Amino acid sequence: QVQLVESGGDLVQPGGSLRLSCVASGIIFRLYGMGWYRQAPGKQRELVAFISSGGSTNYADSVKGRFTISRDNAKNTVYLRMNSLKPEDTAVYYCYVDSGYWGQGTQVTVSS
Numbered sequence: 001q002v003q004l005v006e007s008g009g010d011l012v013q014p015g016g017s018l019r020l021s022c023v024a025s026g027i028i029f030r031l032y033g034m035g036w037y038r039q040a041p042g043k044q045r046e047l048v049a050f051i052s053s054g055g056s057t058n059y060a061d062s063v064k065g066r067f068t069i070s071r072d073n074a075k076n077t078v079y080l081r082m083n084s085l086k087p088e089d090t091a092v093y094y095c096y097v098d099s100g101y102w103g104q105g106t107q108v109t110v111s112s
Contacts, residue, residue, distance in 0.1 A: 002026040002101040009093060009106030012085055016110070020080040022095030022103055033098040034071060034078040038091035038108075045094070049080060062088075085110045 008020040020036065033052045039045040049059045049069035057069055068081040078095060087110045095103035 002097065002099070004095045004097060004101060004103035006093065006095050006103045006106040009108045011109045011111065013112050014086060014110055016085050017081070017083045018085065018108060020082070020093055020095075020106060020108075022078045022080075024076045024078070024095075024097060027097060027099065027101075029071075029076040030073040034069075035096040035098065036069060036078070036080045037094045037096055038089075039094070039105075040088075040091040043091075048093070051078065082108070087111060 003025045004022055006020060006022045008018060010018055012018055031053055033050060035050040036048045037045050038048050047060055048063055049067055051057050051069045051071050059067060066084045071078045090108060090110050092105040092107050094105045
């Protein structure tokens with residue numbers, strides 16, 4: 001059974017930083033690409049960042065230069081480091097494995 005468990009969401013002030021983590025189980029983690037998506041109220045879920053099994057990355061234009069996705073295959077974990085956070089980054093952030101599974105989401109709120 002595939003499980004993805006996110007953590008690290010919080011309330012943070014504009015300009016602040018957070019690191020999200022997603023621990024995967026039930027898959028051979030190193031074989032799969034992993035992604036972070038987000039969904040703000042009233043909006044569609046959108047791709048934030050993706051890292052392939054080989055470590056190649058791509059980012060949404062809105063987060064380039066501020067967010068960094070990384071993975072630790074020994075820990076079955078993918079991370080999203082978020083710097084210079086803006087109110088428009090407020091959303092539920094979801095972890096995704098490219099075999100088609102989603103985590104339950106973690107809330108990120110950027111507000112003063």
